[in-house]
Structures are given as structure tokens and as C-alpha cells.
Amino acid sequence: MPTDKTDGAGAPDLSKQSGAAVQTGPDFDGNGRPRIAFEDVSKQFGKNVVLNDLNFNVAKGERVTLIGPSGSGKTTILRLLMTLEELSGGFIYVDGDPLTHRKNDAGKRVAMKPKEISVIRKRIGMVFQQFNLFPNMSVIENITEAPIHVLGQSKDEAREKAKKLLDQVGLGDRAEEHPTRLSGGQQQRVAIARALAMEPEILLLDEVTSALDPELVGDVLGVLRDVANSTDITMLLVTHEMQFARDVSHRVMMFDAGHIIEEAEPDAMFSDPQHERTKKFLQAIL
């Protein structure tokens, strides 16, 4: 069932959420507030409008895959959530709390202070296409830096947790190495561990296997499958790995030119796409 997301899904309020039918697995919190809500979000780079009045919600624990041709705005959505890009218009809410802009008492849209933003941002983690590990730090320092200096964990506590995470991603013996000595796939697994060490409620995965040699993709996806199966972290992923998207996500959203043109459970989306554009896109990549 193609859903029209251009109206009705604005406020961070479950009652207005369209497409709720597919959100059977994940839970909303007691207040009925979605984990993530985009309200009339627009983003433009110069004159280039990437997103225009975009509205959608993601439930607590929900895993949503964003698909669509390049330039359709899916990576921009992740980057807006991570506050790596500035919102041109609209609001993003995390657990009902505004992320970068809010309405003041007069109902006007105002930008929030960096300190206020950082409080909410700590609930979000991101894994990048290019890993972006810090090459001047060892693997374990990469993972413990933020837990120690942002979350205030003791060094011992942070190291212990980091070691567990490294075991989990299959790199328990590489803690003291520098990232440059690891393969791309290993670096990406460290990056996943680094993001998880911040114990985020939301994990953003931006084409995390696109820069990897094909034979290294499996290990990274395996680690992410484990994370998906063993935690209730809300995930937003942009990926071209359709089988993976099918396996782990609750919902797939198809983007074109900054709009959600179709969304559905993965099985339905991949086996029976409704929209012409989706059919063409899936044919081209599958």
C-alpha cells in the first residue's frame, strides 16, 4: 500500500502517524512518542532543494531502511539527525525532544544552543561509509575516548566495556593496534564498536559496506545482524545490501527527490513494489 507522507504525519504524536500498521514489532514508549519524528523537514544546499516538507516517524526499537537513487536525500536524513548538516526548515524530535530547533512560546521556530543540542545528540550514534576512525589513536582508544570524556566513565570501566564490544565484533585481539593496520572490514567493525560504546538509543548506518571489498562485507553485516537481534536499538540505515535490509529491517522507505514515494515491510516492498519508480529502482539494483 503506497502511503502518501506529504500530509498528516507531521507532529511527533503517534495518533497522526501513518503507516503505523507496519510497526507491529517495535514498541512506542508509554507516552506514544516515537523515537524519531521528522516534522516538515526541509534541507537545501544553496539553491538545490534536497528535502522539502518531509514528515515521518520511527518507533522505538524500529529498524528502518532508506532506499532510493543517489541524490534522493536519504543520506541527508541521517546527517541531519546526527547534526552534521543544519536544518533549513522544520523540526526533528528525538523521544519528543527537539534536536536542533524548537518552537518558542509564541510558536516561532528558534535554533537551540549547542549545549542543548549536545544533550539530545548523545542518544544518537553513527557509522560512516569511510569508517572515520581516528588514525592517531589505537583501536581501544578510539572506542574509549568518548565514553570517558563525554559519558564520564572511568578509564577502567570504559576499557572493560570496549573489550567486550571488541570481542563482540570479533576483534578482541586487536585492541592495541592502530586502525591503519586493519583491513577496511575490521576498521568498520571497530567503528561499529565505537558507536555502540556510547550506548546510543539510535544508530545511524550510512552505507557502511559501500567502501569495502566484497569479501569483507559479510563480516560487517554479520556484526550488524547480531546488534539488531540482541538489542532494541532503533536503527536507520541507508544501504544497497537489499538482502540485509530485508533481513533486519521492519520497514523500508523508498525515496525519490526528497520524498517518500513508497513504504512497506521489506517482504512486501521487495517482492511487490507498488510505485513505478520503486519497481524501476529495484530492478536496476537487484
Next chain:
Amino acid sequence: MSSSVKWDWSLANEAFPDILKAFLEVTLLVTVAASILSALLGLVWAVALRELPGPLSKVLGWLLGVIRMTPLPLQLLIVTYGIVTPQGWLAHLDGPDQLNHRLMIIGIVVFAVHYSTYMAESYRAGIESLPKGQWEAATALSLPQSRTWRVVIIPQALRATLPSLGNWAIAMFKDTPYLLAIGVIEMVTQARQIGGDHFDYIEVFTIAGLIFLVASYPTAILMRRLEKKLAY
């Protein structure tokens, strides 16, 4: 040709200790102190250029440009005779040693500020050479900006900048004879005075030149080693 150049070993032997003394006590001291100071100042400028609000950053960039594009000897003269002398800091001193000492301090400060403007450019290039992803990863981890500079950006930028900082330090070293402009008796001036006493200059200037060479070369090698050590 009757007056061919002759090398006088006895003059060379006699002059060497004094020239070396001037090298150690003035030239080397000024170079080391000004190098450290300018490396720190340059980093401060480079970070400030990125962190200050737009208009302030522009003003700073403009000031640095002015310093970079005017000659060092002129700056030495302006600061010594235009700023410091009217303040009375160079008057009523206990003899030539104290004067030389104070002039040296002026020299160190002017050299440091002058070269810091070049080093700031090098740092800026080093900072800009880092992938944007490094900043983004720091943001994604919610690292405070100061922490991001300290543990992510500066250590990596320093590695990219170090060879160029070393080159500036060596250039500064070779510029120390400019101290002559404000009357600091550094190595070359000292050599010239000794040469003047004997109407014979070739030995003393050769010695000064050799000392420059002997000091610069190992520094260059040392920098290269340090560079390799910092690689990861």
C-alpha cells in the same frame, strides 16, 4: 694578481672560540626560543582563524598577512625604535650586557611573531588536509570542540605540518643576522668585528658559515626522523 686570498690558520684558531660563543649565546638561543614560541603562536593563530566569529577571524587573517608581507628587519626596527625605546625600556641600563640581553628579548619576540604567521599558514594547510570525516566522527561521538582539537585534529595536523615547521625554524635560524639591524651582537656580527680588528674577513665568515651549515644539517635530519617516528 698579487692580492690573492690567503687562509690564516692562526686567525681562524683565535677567532673560533669567540664566534662559537656568540653562536651559542645569541644565535642558537634566539633561534630555539623563537622557534618554540612561534610554533605555539602559529598554532594559536590557526585555531583562532577557524574558531573566531567571521569578522574577527577576518581581522586576524588580515593582521597576520600584514606581518607576513613586511620585511623582518623593518619589524625589528619598528619595534625597537618605534615602540620599545620611547617606553624607556632600553635606557639607564647597567652596561652593554644588559642592553644586549634586552635587545635579544625584543629579537626573540619579533622573530617569533613574524615566523608564527608563516607557521599559522602551515598549520592551516595541515588542518585542512584532514578528511572532513574526522570532524564528523568527533561530532557523532559528541566530543566537545576543545577535546576534538586536542586529541583528534591537532595531533594529526601536527604530523602533516611538522616538516614545514622544521623548514621555517631553519629559515629563521638563517635570518638571525638580521639582528644586526637593532645592534644585537650575534654570530655574524661578532665574526665581522673580529675580522675588522685584523683587516681579514675570509676566515671568520667561513667559520660562521660552517657553523650555520653544521647546525642546520643535523636539524634537518632530526626533523626527518621525528617525522618518521610520528607516522602511524
